[in-house]
Amino acid sequence: MNVDDLALALGLGAARGAKALARAVGSAAGVDGKRRVVALGDAIARALEQAGHEPLRARMERGRLSLEDSSADALCASGLPDLSVASDVLRECARVVKSGGRIIMATSAGLVGRGPERHVLTALFMHAGLVGIEQQLARGTAITIGRVQR
Amino acid sequence: MLRALADDATALIQLQDAAALARVDAALTGDWRAEASALVGEAEWKLQLVGAAALVRGGGDAAAIEALWRAIDGSSWVAPQLVAAAFFIDEQFAAHAERRLLDVMRRPPKTIGALVRAYHRSAASRLPVVAQLGRHDRTMASEEARVGVRGVDTWLDRLVEPRLS
Numbered sequence: 001m002n003v004d005d006l007a008l009a010l011g012l013g014a015a016r017g018a019k020a021l022a023r024a025v026g027s028a029a030g031v032d033g034k035r036r037v038v039a040l041g042d043a044i045a046r047a048l049e050q051a052g053h054e055p056l057r058a059r060m061e062r063g064r065l066s067l068e069d070s071s072a073d074a075l076c077a078s079g080l081p082d083l084s085v086a087s088d089v090l091r092e093c094a095r096v097v098k099s100g101g102r103i104i105m106a107t108s109a110g111l112v113g114r115g116p117e118r119h120v121l122t123a124l125f126m127h128a129g130l131v132g133i134e135q136q137l138a139r140g141t142a143i144t145i146g147r148v149q150r
Numbered sequence: 151m152l153r154a155l156a157d158d159a160t161a162l163i164q165l166q167d168a169a170a171l172a173r174v175d176a177a178l179t180g181d182w183r184a185e186a187s188a189l190v191g192e193a194e195w196k197l198q199l200v201g202a203a204a205l206v207r208g209g210g211d212a213a214a215i216e217a218l219w220r221a222i223d224g225s226s227w228v229a230p231q232l233v234a235a236a237f238f239i240d241e242q243f244a245a246h247a248e249r250r251l252l253d254v255m256r257r258p259p260k261t262i263g264a265l266v267r268a269y270h271r272s273a274a275s276r277l278p279v280v281a282q283l284g285r286h287d288r289t290m291a292s293e294e295a296r297v298g299v300r301g302v303d304t305w306l307d308r309l310v311e312p313r314l315s
Contacts, residue, residue, distance in 0.1 A: 020315075083273040087241055119237075119306040120273045127241040131209045135312040142312070149209065 017106025017141040018043040021076040022051035024104045024136065024143050038067065038075040038096055048076065058096075063088065067096040074102040080116060083124070090128030090146075099150040103130055109142035118142065152177045152185050152204050159196035162203045163231065163301075165308040171207065174200065178208045186210075187217040195227040202228070202235035206309055210239030219246060222261060230264035230301025237268045237306065244274035252282060262289045263298025271306060 021044055025037055038056045039045035045055035056072055058065050075093045080086055093103050103125070107115035116124075121144045122133050130146025137143075155177060161167035162174070182204060189201030198221055205214050218236045222229055237243050247269045250257070257265075266286055269275050289295050 116273065117271070118310065118312060119271065122310045123238050123243075123273075126206075126209060126238045129209060131207070133310050135310050136315050137312045138315045 016078045016108065017143060018047035018078065019051075020136070020138050020141055020143050021078065021104050021106050022047040022053065024145060025053055025074050025076065025102070026051060035073040036071075038065070038072045038093075040075070040077040044076045044078060060089070060092070063092060065092055065096050069095055070098045072097050072101065074104060076104045076106075078106045080105065080107050080121075080124075083116065083120070086124045087127040090124060090130065094128055094130060094146075094148045097148045099148055101148050103128075103146045103148065105144050107142050107144065109137055109140055115142060118144075152182060152189060152200050153197065155200045156194070156196040159199045162199050163228070164304055165203075171203070174203045174207055178204060182208065183211055183214060187214045190214070190217040190221050190232070198226055199228045199231055202231050206235050206238050206305075210235075215240045222265075223250070223257075225258050225261065227260075228301075229258065229261040230298045231305055233261070233264040233268050233298075234302045234305030234309075237272065237302075238309065244269060244272045244276070247272070248276070248279050251286070252279065259289045259292045259294040260298035260301070262286050263292075263295030264302040265298075266290060266295075267299040267302045268306070271302075 025035060025048065034052055034054060036054045036056055037048050038058050039048055040058060040060065045057050048055040056067065058067055075097050077093065081089050090103060097103060107121065109115055118135055125133050125144060125146040129149065131149045132147040134145040135142060155173055158170040158173060161170035186201040186204040189197045192198055202218070215236065218232055222232050222236065226232055240246060247265050251265055251269060266283055270280070
């Protein structure tokens with residue numbers, strides 16, 4: 001898989017964890033009130049709207065998001081691409097989020113929909129330069145949160 | 151000053167003392183990353199551990215990664231924690247671990263135990279390499295190697311404790 005396949009890999013439009021992601025925007029440390037949040041997927045955008053945030057719908061094409069640097073307070077995505085390119089994806093996600101903002105990603109967890117191990121997610125986030133990693137587990141979904149640091 | 155936290159080192163071995171980690175976080179100011187890299191390069195295990203804890207909390211850079219591997223190669227008493235720190239901050243961890251697991255240099259069993267375990271838990275581990283790790287089977291059967299395994303597992307599993315919601 002290369003970075004051009006990311007639109008599929010990120011599961012655009014996937015609903016997994018959409019509401020949990022929207023909740024996490026509000027509960028992440030230092031984030032309160034209405035925020036501009038990049039939504040990789042329609043279900044996530046809808047959940048963000050319902051939670052009172054301003055979603056920025058974006059697509060990843062040729063490994064790039066069609067947004068300016070530091071244009072959002074946070075980014076939400078569901079799913080994780082192939083691990084060989086995951087750090088590159090996360091770095092691109094971090095590019096469009098302001099310093100101090102959050103990257104929030106939902107992946108499957110649990111016995112049925114088993115996703116990446118927690119320590120692997122933590123390492124991927126750190127390899128992308130994200131810090132202050134937090135994780136939440138809810139109903140078979142793992143929400144991993146990392147802070148953009150420049 | 152991270153150096154002043156050396157007395158917290160014992161609490162950092164198991165990563166179970168939230169207050170000790172909070173003190174590390176509070177010390178991540180100024181040119182802390184250069185200080186953390188320097189501490190990892192010290193001979194004293196307590197200073198190495200504080201440096202490694204700072205790097206996994208605040209993120210590393212190329213100099214920090216180099217310092218970590220140099221300390222791991224230097225047979226540190228806290229090699230398992232240093233290996234775990236390298237796992238988190240070094241994107242090329244698997245390649246760097248492979249080189250050490252397959253070379254002919256003698257390493258302490260605790261270091262071998264930590265490297266083998268972390269390599270198995272890496273998303274980038276490769277089957278042809280895993281197949282060659284049998285060369286360490288005798289070493290892995292030793293108590294000291296098991297200490298290395300437990301040490302690396304503790305840091306990999308506890309660095310980020312999930313919240314249930």
